[in-house]
Structure formats: C-alpha cells, structure tokens
Amino acid sequence: MSAQAAIAEKTTFINGLNVQQALDTIAALKADKSLAKFRFRAKNRWVSGGENRSTIRDFYGAGVEDTSRMKPFEFVNGEPPVLLGDNEGANPVEFLLHALAGCVTTTFVLHAMARGIAIRELSTELEGNIDLQGLLGLDGAVFPGYEQIRIKMHVKADCSDEALDDLLAYTQGHSPVCNTVCQPVPVVIERV
Amino acid sequence: MSAQAAIAEKTTFINGLNVQQALDTIAALKADKSLAKFRFRAKNRWVSGGENRSTIRDFYGAGVEDTSRMKPFEFVNGEPPVLLGDNEGANPVEFLLHALAGCVTTTFVLHAMARGIAIRELSTELEGNIDLQGLLGLDGAVFPGYEQIRIKMHVKADCSDEALDDLLAYTQGHSPVCNTVCQPVPVVIERV
Numbered sequence: 001m002s003a004q005a006a007i008a009e010k011t012t013f014i015n016g017l018n019v020q021q022a023l024d025t026i027a028a029l030k031a032d033k034s035l036a037k038f039r040f041r042a043k044n045r046w047v048s049g050g051e052n053r054s055t056i057r058d059f060y061g062a063g064v065e066d067t068s069r070m071k072p073f074e075f076v077n078g079e080p081p082v083l084l085g086d087n088e089g090a091n092p093v094e095f096l097l098h099a100l101a102g103c104v105t106t107t108f109v110l111h112a113m114a115r116g117i118a119i120r121e122l123s124t125e126l127e128g129n130i131d132l133q134g135l136l137g138l139d140g141a142v143f144p145g146y147e148q149i150r151i152k153m154h155v156k157a158d159c160s161d162e163a164l165d166d167l168l169a170y171t172q173g174h175s176p177v178c179n180t181v182c183q184p185v186p187v188v189i190e191r192v
Numbered sequence: 193m194s195a196q197a198a199i200a201e202k203t204t205f206i207n208g209l210n211v212q213q214a215l216d217t218i219a220a221l222k223a224d225k226s227l228a229k230f231r232f233r234a235k236n237r238w239v240s241g242g243e244n245r246s247t248i249r250d251f252y253g254a255g256v257e258d259t260s261r262m263k264p265f266e267f268v269n270g271e272p273p274v275l276l277g278d279n280e281g282a283n284p285v286e287f288l289l290h291a292l293a294g295c296v297t298t299t300f301v302l303h304a305m306a307r308g309i310a311i312r313e314l315s316t317e318l319e320g321n322i323d324l325q326g327l328l329g330l331d332g333a334v335f336p337g338y339e340q341i342r343i344k345m346h347v348k349a350d351c352s353d354e355a356l357d358d359l360l361a362y363t364q365g366h367s368p369v370c371n372t373v374c375q376p377v378p379v380v381i382e383r384v
Contacts, residue, residue, distance in 0.1 A: 016240030017276050025276070026328060033331075036324040040285050044293035046314035048208030052297045054290040056282045061274055061324075068272050073282040077294030080261070082254050084209050084217070084302075090248045090265040092295035092369050094232050095287055098246040101236035102269030103284035104381065105244045107327065110276075122238035132228040132253075135299065135368055136218060139225075145371035151381040164383060172381055176327055177284050179337030181377050187370055189296065189343040191360055 014113040022113065028062075035062045050079030051088040093146070096181075097126045103177030104151060111170055117163065121156040149181065206305040214305065220254075227254045242271030243280040285338070288373075289318045295369035296343060303362055309355065313348040341373065 012019060029036045038061035044054045057072035058065060077092050079085025090098070101124050112119050127150050134144030155164060172178055204211060221228045230253035236246045249264035250257060269284050271277025282290070293316050304311050319342050326336030347356060364370055 016243070021276055025274075026330070029325065029328065029330060033325060036328075036330070036334075038322045038324055039319055040283075040289060040322065041320075042286060042289035042293055042318045044290070044297060044316045044318070046297050046301060046311070049301070050298045051208070052294050052314075054293055056286045056290065059272075059286075066272055066274060068274070069279055073286075075267075075282070075287075075290050077290070077298070079298065080251075080258055082217075082258060082260070084213055087261055090267070091232075092291045092293075092298065093372075094234060094248045094251075094265075095267075095291035095294065096369050096372060097232060097234035098236070098248065098267050098269070099284045099287035099291060100379070101234055101246055101284075102244050102287065105236060105238050106242045106269070106271065106284065109238060109241070110327075111329070119238070122244075124236045126234045126236070127231055128233075130230050130232065130368055132230055133221065133225060134371075135302075135366055136221065136228075137303070137362070137366055138218070138221060138228070142228075143371065143375070144366045145368050145373075145375055146377050148378045148380065151379065152384045153381060154384055168381060168383055170329070172379070174327055174329055174336045176322055176337050177288050178379055178381075179326075179335065180285075180288060181337075181372055182379050183335070183337060184376050185338050185373050186340045187292070187343065187364070187374050188340065189345060189360060189364055189370075191356060192344045192346055 014116065015109045015119050017110065017113045019113065022110075032063075037061070047088075050077070050083065050085040050091070052077050093128070093130060096146075097128060097149070100149065100177045100181060101126055101151070103175045104153075104171060107175040107178075108153075108155075108167060108171045111174070112157065112167060115163070115167065117167065118158045119155065120158070121154070123154045125152045126150065146181075206308070207301045207311050209302065209305045211305065214302075224255075229253070239280075242269070242275065242277040242283070244269050285320070285322060288338075289320060289341070292341065292369050292373060293318050293343070295367045296345075296363060299367040299370075300347075300359060300363045303366070304349065304359055307355070307359065309359065310350045311347065312350070313346070315346045317344045318342065338373075
C-alpha cells in the first residue's frame with residue numbers, strides 16, 4: 001500500500017481536501033493524460049476610463065466542458081485617483097497579486113496533503129514593484145511589468161521547518177500562476 | 193502647442209479619462225522620475241482546501257502611501273468540483289486572465305487617449321491552456337503554467353484599422369500584466 005493510500009484509509013479530508021477524490025483524480029489522469037488538459041477562459045467588457053468588467057464561468061477540463069457553475073463570477077477592474085480612476089475596483093496589477101497568492105497557497109496546501117502534512121494556518125503578504133515610466137512609454141529602457149514580486153509566507157503545520165522549506169520549494173516549481181509569472185508565457189492578441 | 197495639449201484644450205475627457213490630469217501626471221513624472229515607482233500589495237489568508245481570501249487596499253506610488261481607499265477590496269479564490277473545490281470563487285488561474293484582460297484594456301484605452309482616438313466599444317475574450325500534469329508533478333517535462341494565452345479583442349473606434357493595429361501592438365509592448373506574463377519576472381518566496 002502506498003503512503004497516499006494509507007492516508008486515505010485513515011482520514012477522509014486533509015487540509016479540507018477530499019483525499020480519496022484527489023487519489024481518484026490522479027489515477028484517472030495517469031490512465032488518460034488528455035484529461036489533464038484544461039482551458040480556462042474570461043470575457044471582459046470596457047466600461048469607461050480604467051473601469052472594465054470580467055465574467056468567468058465556463059472552462060474545459062477532464063475531457064468535458066464544465067457545467068458546475070450556475071452563474072458567472074463577475075469582477076471589476078478599476079484604478080485609484082492617482083492613476084486617473086475612482087477606485088471602481090482593485091486594479092489589474094493588484095488582481096495579478098491576488099491570483100499569485102491564491103495559486104501559491106492552493107499548490108502548497110495540495111502538496112501538503114499528498115505528503116500527509118496538516119496545515120493549521122497559512123497566510124501571505126505580497127508586494128511587487130512597477131515603474132510606470134514603462135507603461136507610459138516615457139523611457140524605452142524601463143520594463144513595463146513587475147520588476148520583482150516578493151511573497152512572505154506565514155505557515156503553521158504539523159511538520160518540521162525542513163519539511164516546510166522543501167514543500168515551499170516544490171510549490172514554487174509547480175504553481176501554475178507562479179510559473180506563468182516566473183517564466184515567459186506567450187500572449188497572442190488578435191483583433192476580431 | 194503639442195498634439196496632446198491641443199486635445200486637452202478642446203475636451204476634458206477622452207475615453208472617460210481626464211486629459212488634463214493625464215498630462216499633468218506625465219509632466220510630474222518627467223520632472224521627477226521617482227514618482228513613477230509604485231509598489232502594489234495584497235494580503236491573503238487560507239480558509240480551507242482550495243479556498244483563500246485576499247484583501248487589497250494600500251499601495252505606494254507618486255512618492256506617497258495611497259490613502260484613497262476607505263476600506264479594502266476583498267476577493268475569494270476557490271476551485272470547481274473537478275478540482276476538489278465547491279466553486280467558492282473563480283480560481284487563481286482564472287483571476288490571472290481577469291487581470292490580463294483588464295490591463296490590456298486599460299493600456300489600450302489610455303494610449304488611445306494619448307493619440308486622440310475615441311474608443312466606442314471594447315471587449316475581449318481570453319483562453320489559456322494548462323496541462324495539470326505540471327501542477328500535480330506527474331510529468332517533470334510538462335510546464336506547470338499557462339502554455340499560451342490567446343486574447344480576441346473586439347474594438348470599435350473613430351480611427352482606421354491600421355491605427356488600431358498599431359495601437360494594439362503598442363499596448364502589447366507596454367501593458368504591465370501582459371509583460372509580467374510574456375517576460376520572466378522573478379518571484380521571491382520567503383517563509384517568515
């Protein structure tokens with residue numbers, strides 16, 4: 001019996017995740033790798049100035065179009081007054097930090113479960129630098145994106161500090177949003 | 193008189209943006225480049241499983257700590273049932289698409305204003321591919337992040353198709369989130 005199977009027999013949930021469902025999912029993906037291919041989507045509509053709104057609902061994954069969401073999620077991008085807006089919502093570079101925080105957290109918790117580590121508390125603080133001369137085209141030598149993003153993670157768990165550090169390094173190498181930021185990912189924009 | 197100054201005299205708002213405020217901002221940044229250095233932030237707390245929550249409020253920019261937001265924005269990351277969640281919120285890779293859509297849109301509208309182009313309608317549809325074998329560590333050769341993100345942009349504006357295509361290429365080169373995705377950006381994670 002594998003360590004994971006042994007965990008599954010002893011308890012149904014670790015870190016709020018259904019262990020048996022996780023094992024079944026992994027077994028299914030191993031049997032048919034095409035089930036691991038997902039396509040996530042968003043639709044966005046400009047309102048005015050720095051305000052625009054996204055709806056997120058459907059995606060393709062595990063071989064089918066997902067139908068689990070009764071209605072779409074809706075999110076509002078805005079800008080603060082210093083960036084010509086009226087705080088209609090957080091701004092896009094802030095939403096990127098929310099996405100990154102969430103992905104690092106979920107990846108950490110998921111692989112903790114796979115290792116049989118129970119997480120008691122987990123929180124993060126993120127900060128990233130942007131020089132707006134890049135966005136504004138005032139200096140071609142200034143990079144328009146985040147120069148760097150720093151994440152401070154506070155975590156309490158039933159394991160050694162060494163085990164946490166190993167899990168954190170693994171998380172950094174496997175988090176989808178973290179790797180979309182750390183590595184170059186092609187963005188293709190087409191006018192239709 | 194520059195083209196921008198001429199626009200400012202004729203009209204106060206283009207695309208919902210205050211032209212005089214934009215010109216004043218750019219003049220201030222040119223006079224003191226340190227004002228262009230911004231630091232954006234988010235705090236996130238794990239709830240359970242794939243659910244976690246971010247609060248976003250303060251940031252540093254234009255030489256000061258911003259105090260314009262009376263209360264923090266709050267966002268919930270979740271996962272759909274097929275990814276072991278209960279649709280508590282959109283998931284982190286979907287929030288990344290919302291951030292990307294918003295940033296490309298705002299960058300487009302901002303530089304349209306600078307060129308005197310009035311936008312009438314603007315909407316985008318985004319889709320990105322992720323192979324979850326990467327996240328799950330099932331195949332070390334599979335990239336964990338988005339393999340590619342495609343954006344279809346529908347735009348109606350008072351200018352030629354050529355001018356729109358030129359503006360779109362400029363947008364792609366100057367959007368902070370787009371460049372954070374397209375280019376490798378360092379993410380430093382530290383346990384505290």
